[in-house]
Amino acid sequence: MFLGIDLGTSGVKVIILDEQDRLLAQASGSLSVSRPAPLFSEQNPADWWLATCTAIEELKNTHSALLQSVKAIGLSGQMHGATLLDKDNKVIRPAILWNDGRSASQCLELEKREPNSRSITGNIAMPGFTAPKLVWLKEYEPENFAKVAKVLLPKDYLRFLMTGDFASDMSDSAGTLWLDVEKRAWSEKMLTATGLTEQHMPTLFEGTEITGTLTADVAAKWGMQQVPVIAGGGDNAAGAAGVGVITPNKAFLSLGTSGVYFVANERYLPNPEGAVHTFCHCIANTWHQMSVVLSAASCLTWVTKLTNFESESALLEQVSKCDFSKPSSVIFLPYLAGERTPHNNPEAKGVFFGLDSDTDAAVLGRAVLEGVAFAFADGQQVLLDAGAQIDDVTVIGGGAKSPLWGKIIASVLNRPLIYRESSEVGPAFGAARLARIGVEQIPAQQVCVNGKVTKTIEPDTVMQDFYTQQYKTYKALYQSVKAYF
Template identity: 75%
Template sequence: MYLGIDLGTSGVKVILLDNNDKIVDQASASLEVSRPAPLWSEQEPSDWWQATNDAIATLKAKNSEALSSVLAIGLSGQMHGATLLDDKNAIIRPAILWNDGRSEAQCKTIEAREPNTRSITGNIAMPGFTAPKLVWLKENEPENFNKIAKVLLPKDYLRFLMTGDFASDMSDSAGTLWLDVEKRQWSEQMLAATDLTIDQMPTLFEGTEITGYLNKDIAAQWGVNEVPVIAGGGDNAAGAAGIGVINPNEAFLSLGTSGVYFVANETYNPNPDSAVHTFCHCIPNTWHQMSVILSAASCLTWVTQLTGFKDEKSLLDEVEKLDFSVPSSVIFLPYLSGERTPHNNPNAQGVFFGLSHNTDAAELGRAVLEGIAYAFNDGQEVLMAAGTQIDSVSVIGGGSRSKLWGKILASVLNKPLSYRNGGEVGPAYGAARLAKIGANKVDASSVCVAGELVHVIEPDKTMSDYYQAQKRKYQQLYLSLKEHF
């Protein structure tokens, strides 16, 4: 049995995976995001730990025997978050999250201090990355900056509490802007550009390597033996391992809080100027490219609450009653937290365009689903403009439950979408698979296979035809409104 722990933005998910790749049990615990100022997004690391313990306790109550037979633990988590510890290993301040947009000016500072930033890291400096957050901290909270002994990514803070080790994996660390992504090592030049040193960084491991062992007290509390803890991966790389996207030109869409279009690569192939991310994969000697939209399923949650529906399914049921043989008059720009690919604009804002007296909640819901699909299309266009080949696309994340959304996405992207077992669980499933690889020292290709195909959603020709015009209108709306954000 293998335990996968995924620290997401909206909650912690844990799963038990058996030797036959079957999910035996799972549990979760929710998290809240604090937004104390415009563009800010923060969480208390202590809440991550409490949620992890709560989720494990749920598993223990339901399936203690399976938990006691766990052979290894894998970790995945939200990327880029700045988790800061002092010399006594105490948290200095709330963690600044991936969707925090306060450090736009500091991105320019980093690229001015280190002109080779894009060639070293394979990425354009963005406010979501970890490094600009630390420059902001030094400029705005110097007393906190001066206390920093270690900078950890969110899942690696859990690792520290579990094992006592300061460690991270290549895929998650690639999103800090401190990693030489091609060489898979910390860059002293990039650290110097933010007035930090390698001593303040965790030790680096490949995603399939053992970083330490669960300490005695936590093991007893959880009902687990003192098993190895595997490096794991950032949420997207772990999600790829979970769905078997580790071979060149394989891709997936992740419909989580944010949205990701992920393509695996066998070589390092950066394209930073289009705001495409190029990161290490959680599999050794493998890389990947991503286009990232900052708000995906979170937009659906938002419009559900806005329109007074009790849950997303209730709203989706109403949307399904609409006539999709004709285009909607309403277009939604899904920039509730700014945007990354391709705009790299933390100041971009959400917009409904085309409202009338006849616009109802279902039309707003449809516009949100379509707007997110248009944002994914923007990402697909810049990936393909960089020469990326996309042979197959799978769908993962909570949003993958909606077949209607799948039909919209397939029709906007004009690509068939595959849905596989394990897709809804996503990164936690991949984390458990990485635990299996690390504990047994087996080849990743024998474990990270594509899950059983559940169904394929093909593009609808009528919808694809009118989406060609709609998505261009969507792009023009952003350009016409950009100066007003």
């Protein structure tokens, strides 16, 4: 048995896989995000641990025998978050998250301090990354910056509490802006530009390597043996391992809180000017390219609340009654938390355009689904511009449950979308797979296989025709209003 822990933004998911890759049990603990000021997004790391222990406790109550037989634990988690510890390993302040937009000016300052930043890291400096957050901290909270002894990514803070080790994997660390992504090593130049040294960083491991062992106290609390803990991966790389996207030209599209278009590569292929993320994969000697939409399924959650529907599924049911033989009159820019690819604009805002007296909740819901699809189309284009080859696209994440959204996205992207078993638990599933590879020492290609296809959604030719025109309007709309953000 293998345990996968995924620390997401809205919750922690824990699963147990057996040696045949069967999902035997799962549990979760919920999380909330604090927004104390405009553009700010924070969480208390103590809440991550509480949510993890809550999920484990549920498994302990319902599947204690399975927990006892777990051989190893793999970790995945939300990327980029700055978890700051002092010399006594105490948390200094709330963690600044991946979707925090406060450090835009610090990104410019960082690239000014290190002119080779983009060639070292393969990425343009963005507020979401970890390094600009520390530049902001030094400027606005110097007393807290002076206390920093270790900077950990969210899942690696869980690892520290589980094992006592300061360790991270290549895929998650690639999102800090401190990693030389091609060399898979910390960059002294990027750390110096942030006022830090390698001593502030965790030890680096490939995603399938063992980083430590569960402590006796945690093992007793969780009802487990003192099993090895594997490096794991950032949520997207782990999600890729979960659906078998580890070989060149394989891709997935994630409909989580944020939206990700992910393509695996056998070599380093940066395109920072297109705001494409180029990171290490959680598999050795493998990289990946990624376009990121900061608000995806979170837009659906937002419009559900806005329209007073009792659930997202209830709103989707209403949207499904819309006439999809013709275009909607309303277009939505889904920039509720700024945007990364391709705009790199933390100030971007959400916009409904084309409202009239006949606009109702279903029309707004439809516009949201289509707006997110158009944002993915932006991402697809810059990936192709960066030299990505895309053979097939698997859909993962909570938003993958909606066939209607799948048809909209397939029609906008002009390519079929593949749905596979266990796609909703992608990152946790991948983390458990990485745990298995780490302890059994078997090739990743033997474990990280494509899941069984449950369905394929093809583009709708009628929808394709009007989406082609609407997408042009969508792009022009952003250009028309961006000066007012």
